[in-house]
Amino acid sequence: MTRILVIEDDSLVSRTIAAHLKKKGYEVKLAESGEEGLELYREFRPELTLLDIKLPDINGLEVLRQLKQLDKNAAVVVMTAFDDMKTTVEAIKSGAFEYLVKPLDYLELDLTMEKAFQLKALEEKVSYLIEEKQKEYQIDNIIGRSPQMREVFKIIGSVANTRANVLVQGESGTGKELVAKAIHYSSPWRDEPFIVINCSALPDTILESELFGHVKGAFTDAVTETRGKFEIAGKGTLFLDEIGDISPNLQSKLLRVIETRDFMKVGGEKILKTEARIIAATNQNLKELVNQGKFREDLYYRLKVVEIWLPPLRERKEDIPDLVAYLLEKINRDLKKNVKKVPPEVMEYLINRPWRGNVRELENALTRAVILAKGDVILKENLPFEPEEKSAGEPGFQMPKELVPLWEVEKRYIQYVLEATKGSKTKACQILGISRPTLDKKIKDYNLRVETTD
Ligand SMILES: Nc1ncnc2c1ncn2[C@@H]1O[C@H](COP(=O)(O)OP(=O)(O)OP(=O)(O)O)[C@@H](O)[C@H]1O
Ligand SMILES: [Mg+2]
Secondary structure (H helix, E strand, C coil), X not given: CCEEEEECCCHHHHHHHHHHHHHCCCEEEEXXXXXXXXXXXXXHCCCEEEEXXXXXXXXXXXXXXXXXXXXXXXXXXXXXCHXXXXXXXXXXXXXXXXXXXXXXXXXXXXXXXXXXXXXXXXXXXXXXXXXXXXXXXXXXXCCCCCHHHHHHHXXXXXXXXXXXXXXXXXXXXXXXXXXHHHHHHCCCCCCCCEEEEECCCCCHHHHHHHHHEECCCCCCCCXXXXXXXXXXXXXXXXXXXXXXXXXXXXXXXXXXXXXXXXXXXXXXXXXXXXXXXXXXXXXXXXXXXXXXXXXXXXXXXXXXXXXXXXXXXHHCHHHHHHHHHHHHHHHXXXXXXXXXXXXXHHHHHHHHCCCCCHHHHHHXXXXXXXXXXXXXXXXXXXXCCCCHHHHXXXXXXXXXXXXXXXXXHHHHHHHHHHHHCCCCHHHHHHHHCCCHHHHXXXXXXXXXXXXXXX
């Protein structure tokens, strides 16, 4: 039964309220003073408290503050007289859910309580989810005891409590996002948002409005004003994935935000402030991009206040057995299976694979082997067999390993054709079967690299 506490010194009023609430099926307890109310709150743990602002002993506002100290999610509805609006405003500021004017209108009381319960349920759900995330992304969930990984843990530990920007570099699938989340969720700002933006997945203009938001009418599709991720992130973390892919235009805008903490929405005039910490990641060599003039050097230095290099899996083979055990636990839990045995020759095979897709590839290979297993053993025949020579030779166009939107495939394929034709747009148009203006538009929209030869 839902528990409700009524703190009210006028016993006639409180008994009438109690009668109404009991009729509605609530369990009700009454307190006649602030002191008694606080005491009852501790043992009764009500889901909602109705609090009179004028009490004989402690001021109602003070009771409210103490209730909130006892339980920051306490749902408190304040009851007030008409001539007491100043205190009412104070009460709302101190975290009261709502105020009701006496004498109470019971229909209003019922509606208010319903709203309060809905909000409480939502708050509980959110804190549960945050807690789950925090558990999932603890540093213990990053597996590795090789010297390179120990170094990574050391940096995570020392950077988590600071606001420094971090640049995470490493091949695809080495755990860059995992490390970024570990930093965020072990920082004092772990209750604030962790927001991921994939800089290569979005055309320039969309990325800009994702980052900074836009005002109504800023462009054709801007029918309402939106908040950008820099605003939504609060004091949390903005994870800029594939940072090497952002256009020169956005590079300079990003530099400005990092330097001044100021930004404006697309089409907007008001200057907004951001407090977010930036963690950027890339699987390209950013220094190399700087040398080639494709990435601003000043931005590069602003991003890599702290740098983390994640080693490829083939350079830390000693971590593979631990990873296999950890991943098998996780996969079996997700798939509700129990395939955890790895014969020595299979482990040997796993240790010596090149794993060009690193931990992600290992995870995918094991998932497949678990699904295909007949008994409780991982069999070599169920692991993908990929001869070394194939990956060493000319790769050809590779479909993305992850599931991506159609335009992402188009973007990568056009880039691939442009490279194959050594920048000849005429040839590229013939191969792609599209007109020159269409190609030019796509190059611009997708921000493709092209060394034009015609
Ligand atoms: N050291 C590790 N311990 C446990 N799991 C790991 C580790 N490194 C990576 N993983 C797992 O491998 C998968 C890929 O990791 P993640 O997405 O962080 O890689 P990434 O470097 O961001 O890859 P990409 O460059 O392709 O975006 C995830 O499922 C992650 O949980
Ligand atoms: Mg990633």
